Amino acid sequence: MAEQSFGIVETKFFTFAESPHEMTLKSGIKLGPITIAYETYGQLNADKSNAILIFHALTGDAHAAGMHKDAKKPGWWDGMIGPDKAFDTNKYFIISSNCLGSCKGSTGPASINPKTGKPYGLSFPVITIEDMVVAQHKLIQHLGIKQLLSVAGGSMGGLQALLWTIRYPDMVKSVIAVATNHRHTAQQIALHEVCRQAIMSDPDWQAGDYYGKAVPARGMALSRMIGHITYMSEKSMDEKFGRKLIGKEKLGYDFSTDFEVENYLKYRGDSFVQRFDANSYLYLTKALDYFDIADEGNLNTVFKNTKSHFLVVAFTSDWLYPAYQSKEFVKALKGGGLDVSYVEINTNYGHDAFLVEIEGQSHLVKHFLARMENEPPV
Amino acid sequence: MAEQSFGIVETKFFTFAESPHEMTLKSGIKLGPITIAYETYGQLNADKSNAILIFHALTGDAHAAGMHKDAKKPGWWDGMIGPDKAFDTNKYFIISSNCLGSCKGSTGPASINPKTGKPYGLSFPVITIEDMVVAQHKLIQHLGIKQLLSVAGGSMGGLQALLWTIRYPDMVKSVIAVATNHRHTAQQIALHEVCRQAIMSDPDWQAGDYYGKAVPARGMALSRMIGHITYMSEKSMDEKFGRKLIGKEKLGYDFSTDFEVENYLKYRGDSFVQRFDANSYLYLTKALDYFDIADEGNLNTVFKNTKSHFLVVAFTSDWLYPAYQSKEFVKALKGGGLDVSYVEINTNYGHDAFLVEIEGQSHLVKHFLARMENEPPV
Numbered sequence A, B: 001m002a003e004q005s006f007g008i009v010e011t012k013f014f015t016f017a018e019s020p021h022e023m024t025l026k027s028g029i030k031l032g033p034i035t036i037a038y039e040t041y042g043q044l045n046a047d048k049s050n051a052i053l054i055f056h057a058l059t060g061d062a063h064a065a066g067m068h069k070d071a072k073k074p075g076w077w078d079g080m081i082g083p084d085k086a087f088d089t090n091k092y093f094i095i096s097s098n099c100l101g102s103c104k105g106s107t108g109p110a111s112i113n114p115k116t117g118k119p120y121g122l123s124f125p126v127i128t129i130e131d132m133v134v135a136q137h138k139l140i141q142h143l144g145i146k147q148l149l150s151v152a153g154g155s156m157g158g159l160q161a162l163l164w165t166i167r168y169p170d171m172v173k174s175v176i177a178v179a180t181n182h183r184h185t186a187q188q189i190a191l192h193e194v195c196r197q198a199i200m201s202d203p204d205w206q207a208g209d210y211y212g213k214a215v216p217a218r219g220m221a222l223s224r225m226i227g228h229i230t231y232m233s234e235k236s237m238d239e240k241f242g243r244k245l246i247g248k249e250k251l252g253y254d255f256s257t258d259f260e261v262e263n264y265l266k267y268r269g270d271s272f273v274q275r276f277d278a279n280s281y282l283y284l285t286k287a288l289d290y291f292d293i294a295d296e297g298n299l300n301t302v303f304k305n306t307k308s309h310f311l312v313v314a315f316t317s318d319w320l321y322p323a324y325q326s327k328e329f330v331k332a333l334k335g336g337g338l339d340v341s342y343v344e345i346n347t348n349y350g351h352d353a354f355l356v357e358i359e360g361q362s363h364l365v366k367h368f369l370a371r372m373e374n375e376p377p378v
Helices: A129-142 A156-167 A186-200 A203-208 A217-231 A234-240 A260-275 A278-290 A323-335 A350-356 A358-374 B129-142 B156-167 B186-200 B203-208 B217-231 B234-240 B260-275 B278-290 B323-335 B350-356 B358-374
Strands: A012-016 A034-041 A051-055 A093-097 A150-154 A174-178 A309-315 A340-345 B012-016 B034-041 B051-055 B093-097 B150-154 B174-178 B309-315 B340-345
Touching (some): A129 A278, A150 A156, A156 A174, A174 A358, A234 A350, A234 B186, A260 B186, B034 B129, B051 B129, B129 B278, B156 B174, B156 B278, B186 B278, B203 B278, B217 B260, B217 B350
Parallel strands (some): B174 B309
Antiparallel strands (some): A034 A093, B012 B034
């Protein structure tokens, strides 16, 4: 695995306004102006044929690779993006954008509503994965790119990758969809609903109007604890924590923390409160739950205009986005005569594998992208 | 499957007090007097050789079979217990007891502390599965039974069954352990910790001192929502709910309820608030998390004095108590030369299967018990 990092990067911002200043969302509601935060790594070549668009997962951001000045940690997919890495910045021009509805620089419920001068809060419209894709499309147009060599992402990022090829079939040469599915299922909706209820039942949430006051920290922490349980596998939790006690010789026989796994969740919950906006979490989970690539219709016809090549990766121990769900859309793609490589990586890491199983994914992505360079435009 | 019910039953109560009035818990703390709620079905035979002790799961109670007067629903295992059923009340004397620490008639945190005249609340000592078993043992002694034909339970009930044969090897002819394990794992602890934090971070919890005031309803409901997700399998949730909308033609594009699965969880959460005590939930989940049958020691030696015969049942889609966990203690039992039947029932029902897969379990239990009748006492 290459250890070289892309170096210091800065997040950039692109603001667009349709006529007069708004974009019409899937719900029919108009929103605007819209800012999209993004980063780029590598150089766009002369014929603009080496661009790859990367999408983050639920609580991610545009900072996928390299280091921010004075930061301690690199971007969330730094193992995958950089010189000689899977997404090789010596060869490709990588664009990573923060999704609409997030709180990491793109317009979302924590943004200032220009009409009121105050944060949108719950007056922000419910957005969809499709709205995220339409907003990204404006960014790609702005960058003057006519066709992307690839669109790639894991988890929520994978949904966006799949929608790109349906919405803009002439602009997507290939799709890399990792640990993802074509529609959110009952269990995924259920888990999100618990997280939303945890936030919304926190008195500090105040119907979303908490900006400048105390944030709904208890609800946020609970949400994140649930999240982390679903990102790991039963096996990886047992291997990492087992029944290890935290700084004590024996059980406490009280309701303080006994086990390391409890302490880990508490730490993860508390740090989430510092780094994410509660309302954004509500909006993004809702966008996920609303996602059905066929809009409750027929999966076998939804890819009919698609010409992209596909690399689909699932992980054996991922129970949040189980491999069988990837196989469902792989079957539909193959049924449509499309070029699809499907790989199941054997790992204990659960859903987190898309962030940590760098070596296995790198091998697949590197070879897939090299092949895509030699394919004609779609 | 027999449809005949045992008929009208009443819960009975047994109160005991060791010298002077207390039982020493595993923690070393003394508690007493202790009341155990229990029900019985069928008749104890002359030589008292036909008694079977049944244990409920986390939020269950002593009312396992038959109907309470004016009730609408029978006991929680009515499909398994009754005339001609698996636990045949024409042949066996069935005892079902509510565990120590619960809020269904046995002494627990909602009980009145005789020293203060007020509910214990958090002054109730942390109890263990072993303490539950010791309290049940007093009840069995009180009933004059020297040896139980069987001890049987699913989930938390299974843990108690396994501990009975270790703690009282001369009193247990056979063990029926369903959907259970020999130690709680990191994921199980993690899920319980989220539930506890949900309750404890509800302002109405008031450090456990909410009796006579508002109960921590929001935290309770969240806990139960999480619980129900873990009791079902991904598959059974998808089969039952899929992406079905609740009373609307299309998505609402707001934060009201859209999907049936959300509504189901809300209903389950709200009804739990009415029927269970929040502090009991804290104490019982803690007892589960503390459970390691080998007390963090060697599983292969812990059954050394055991002489019981075993029927162990697991369910293929149970991800809360996965089948591999049953196999771990089955291996230890077989390694000790014990008579063990292990069966994995193929089902989509997840952990709930122990309550709903009546036909498959009945067949196994009926034949196992018939065989036990012919075995000599241990």
